[in-house]
Amino acid sequence: MADQASRLREQMSLWGRSARAPEAQPADQTSDALLPSAPVFAILSGKGGVGKSNLCVNLALAFAEEVMRVLVIDADAGFADVEILFDSTPLWTLSDVLAGTAMDDALVAPRPNVHVLAGGSGRFVDEIDDESWRRLWSGVVRVSPRYAWVLVDCAPGAHAFAERILRQGAHPICVVTPEPTAITDGYALLKWMRAKGFGVQPWLVVNRAKSRAEAEDTAMRLVDAASKFLQMAVVYAGWVQEDPNVAMSVMARIPVLQHAPASAAAAGIRELARWMKERVGGGGRDRKGGAAP
């Protein structure tokens, strides 16, 4: 009963009604010796289809436009969205690297300054054992000095890959849309992170908002609910407008930043890239582009 009542309070808070905070829970700290030398971001969502892959690919292009090198890892393994969005056909995928293929051999460069470890259509990864994970992560760490940013496009939901990469110190970027399902599932994801003891301040991106006001309202519901009920400081990072150019760009297999560079969606993504740069201090400042992966 008590559990039900507290769940109801959380729900009400998400919809902008008053609710009282429960007791704080203790947080764990995580660490690992293998530290990458570029910031690693895990792009996550509770609900699927909220725009993670498009955001990831276009953020990478926004950084690349400023001659910063970016590594994109498509960790929605088995679903090849990143390579489709870039219209590229990589030979090797994440599952190959988990199985022992060298990271250097597996990377492709679909655009100048953008390197990709592909997800691979149908190349599913059911479970990642410790040894496979070490192979992948040590590969990321090894190549990381070449990049200003590492962006990891994750599968939706709370899953073992997200847990592993967050434990490794990747910073979560949670993507939601203003839809109640996306907000509620986004909150559930934050709750999962809290329950797992990640002492992080996730960044929040609201995609497909009709206006700045709608994006801010969506963000504040989540920020407030996370603060009250999870004692978690969620940071509103930015928003991207609902924009038909995104779907058109997907059909054309040219990311919206290049397909419709002056579009509202492209502007929102560039603004988010600027925000990230300011927040992180320019990513890996010195890693200018040029050489092959």
Ligand SMILES: Nc1ncnc2c1ncn2[C@@H]1O[C@H](COP(=O)(O)OP(=O)(O)O)[C@@H](O)[C@H]1O
């Ligand atoms: N800002 C946006 N405006 C309009 N449609 C969008 C926007 N962002 C994403 N979409 C649509 O949502 C679909 C799903 O996006 P995708 O990036 O594949 O989501 P996810 O990776 O979260 O599953 C895209 O194919 C596109 O048609």
Ligand SMILES: [Mg+2]
């Ligand atoms: Mg995706």
